[in-house]
Amino acid sequence: MIEIKNLVFQYKKKNPLFEDLSLRMENGSIVGLLGKNGAGKSTLLNLMAGLIPLQQGSMIVNGFEPCKRQPIFLADVCMVPEEFAFPSISIDHYIKATSPLYPTFDCEKLDRILVEFELDRTSKLNQLSHGQRKKFLIAFTLASNCKLLILDEPTNGLDIPSKSLFRKILVGSVTEEQLVIISTHQVKDIDTIIDKVIVVEKGKILFDQTMENINKQWYFETVPSLNGLDGVLYHENSMAGYKVILPVTDERESPLDLELLFNAIINHSIQNN
Amino acid sequence: MKTNDFFNMKRFGLLVKHDLMINQNKYLLKMLVLFLGLYAVLCYLMMNNANLFCIQYWDGHKQEPQGYTNFFIFGLMALGGFVGGSFSDLGSKVKRTSFILLPASTFEKILHPFLIRVVLGLIIFLLFFWVDAHLARMTVANAPSIVLQGLVIEPFSYVQVIDTWGRDHFEQLVFALFSLGMYLFTIPMFFKKQALLKAIFALFVGVFVYIFFFILLSHLFHPGIYDGFKFSVPDYKIYKDFRSFDFLMSSIGCISWVFLLFLGYFKLKELKL
Numbered sequence: 384m385i386e387i388k389n390l391v392f393q394y395k396k397k398n399p400l401f402e403d404l405s406l407r408m409e410n411g412s413i414v415g416l417l418g419k420n421g422a423g424k425s426t427l428l429n430l431m432a433g434l435i436p437l438q439q440g441s442m443i444v445n446g447f448e449p450c451k452r453q454p455i456f457l458a459d460v461c462m463v464p465e466e467f468a469f470p471s472i473s474i475d476h477y478i479k480a481t482s483p484l485y486p487t488f489d490c491e492k493l494d495r496i497l498v499e500f501e502l503d504r505t506s507k508l509n510q511l512s513h514g515q516r517k518k519f520l521i522a523f524t525l526a527s528n529c530k531l532l533i534l535d536e537p538t539n540g541l542d543i544p545s546k547s548l549f550r551k552i553l554v555g556s557v558t559e560e561q562l563v564i565i566s567t568h569q570v571k572d573i574d575t576i577i578d579k580v581i582v583v584e585k586g587k588i589l590f591d592q593t594m595e596n597i598n599k600q601w602y603f604e605t606v607p608s609l610n611g612l613d614g615v616l617y618h619e620n621s622m623a624g625y626k627v628i629l630p631v632t633d634e635r636e637s638p639l640d641l642e643l644l645f646n647a648i649i650n651h652s653i654q655n656n
Numbered sequence: 657m658k659t660n661d662f663f664n665m666k667r668f669g670l671l672v673k674h675d676l677m678i679n680q681n682k683y684l685l686k687m688l689v690l691f692l693g694l695y696a697v698l699c700y701l702m703m704n705n706a707n708l709f710c711i712q713y714w715d716g717h718k719q720e721p722q723g724y725t726n727f728f729i730f731g732l733m734a735l736g737g738f739v740g741g742s743f744s745d746l747g748s749k750v751k752r753t754s755f756i757l758l759p760a761s762t763f764e765k766i767l768h769p770f771l772i773r774v775v776l777g778l779i780i781f782l783l784f785f786w787v788d789a790h791l792a793r794m795t796v797a798n799a800p801s802i803v804l805q806g807l808v809i810e811p812f813s814y815v816q817v818i819d820t821w822g823r824d825h826f827e828q829l830v831f832a833l834f835s836l837g838m839y840l841f842t843i844p845m846f847f848k849k850q851a852l853l854k855a856i857f858a859l860f861v862g863v864f865v866y867i868f869f870f871i872l873l874s875h876l877f878h879p880g881i882y883d884g885f886k887f888s889v890p891d892y893k894i895y896k897d898f899r900s901f902d903f904l905m906s907s908i909g910c911i912s913w914v915f916l917l918f919l920g921y922f923k924l925k926e927l928k929l
Contacts, residue, residue: 434756435929453761454759455661464750466749472678481678483673484758
């Protein structure tokens with residue numbers, strides 16, 4: 384569980400990134416952290432992982448203050464950063480060297496994921512493509528079984544089959560004790576797997592809703608024309624006409640169009656109720 | 657503070673194992689280069705300056721071979737370079753992320769490179785130097801193509817090094833070298849790129865400022881007596897043969913390593929992306 388209260392953060396010689404930001408995330412969910420470039424998504428993830436110190440406010444992650452970097456806290460946090468580097472050793476060697484540091488690491492789970500990602504344990508990490516290395520890092524992170532999994536742009540560099548495989552594996556491997564935070568610009572890659580959407584904008588939480596609440600409140604549809612439609616909250620041109628967001632007035636539900644929702648939130652057409 | 661947050665033997669063992677496994681090729685290569693490099697240079701020196709490795713008599717005094725000790729100092733410099741690379745990964749943001757997220761305490765993270773690079777590095781260096789000195793002597797003495805013009809190369813022993821350095825000040829010298837090693841171990845943490853070179857440059861700047869301070873004081877308190885870069889160091893007898901200047905140098909040499917280790921620990925603790 385993550386609980387952030389009145390967070391204030393500012394990089395040197397820059398405007399404050401977060402001013403009085405408060406946020407709560409429960410375990411047992413996959414959270415999509417969205418925002419425009421420079422909104423502070425990566426900074427927020429780095430703060431949660433203890434990579435940068437807190438300036439003001441409080442942040443509790445799984446009962447620990449991340450900036451203290453207690454070993455027991457670090458053993459329960461695993462991160463897929465946007466940029467990463469591996470030593471020039473084989474996958475098998477890396478696993479044998481690193482996995483014992485994570486007490487909850489599941490080698491069998493890792494083997495299953497490696498098979499699904501078509502990765503060979505004997506392959507040299509530095510001879511793999513960027514996408515393959517990313518798949519290995521995702522596999523390692525999921526197999527760590529850490530309570531907090533932070534994935535920063537996890538689908539960048541993955542091919543189309545790998546992206547769908549990533550979604551399948553992620554949904555199948557996350558337990559009720561775990562919290563997964565995914566930060567991405569490629570919202571279509573995660574729209575079917577997340578339980579909660581958080582949108583960060585100008586240092587504030589612009590939107591924080593569970594999928595259940597979103598489905599209860601808004602309806603996503605593609606229509607040939609806007610004529611005759613009442614109460615359109617947001618619309619965008621599309622090949623088939625218009626993509627629209629409408630308020631839910633009856634029991635009907637629609638598949639979430641996360642990109643459309645994100646644009647509506649950024650344009651303040653939809654508010655966090 | 658819980659002891660487990662500070663040091664745990666099992667976790668520390670895993671961290672050392674992790675480092676040795678990840679960097680095993682790098683370490684083996686460095687060991688090979690050290691072994692062959694010491695051997696090759698010792699052979700070269702013995703062939704070209706055999707008199708440096710022989711007992712010499714002058715003015716009725718016996719002088720132990722100087723060649724081994726002189727080259728031993730160069731070897732220690734190479735070891736200093738190895739020690740100075742302990743935290744070279746921290747210069748890269750990507751590797752810094754991996755380092756911070758390693759599930760271990762700050763104390764363990766500074767102790768494990770100390771153990772591997774300083775303690776094990778020194779033991780291996782001393783062993784290699786001894787073996788190489790004997791191998792080189794046997795090679796040069798038994799090679800029929802090499803003419804030593806009647807000179808007999810003395811076998812190497814560490815007693816020669818101790819005698820050359822002087823038994824009276826041996827402990828102070830060892831502590832001073834250890835302090836220098838700790839300087840190279842910790843100060844590169846404060847620089848991102850070319851950290852070791854910058855640390856060595858900073859040392860020279862520090863020494864220059866130190867000397868300049870004495871020059872300034874000499875000119876201030878003894879005007880007209882000292883000119884240009886000449887200076888005096890206040891020196892008086894404290895107890896028997898123990899002089900104030902000895903006390904000053906001993907203090908710097910023997911105590912600064914403690915300060916440097918604490919400095920390194922807190923720098924590592926406050927490390928951020």
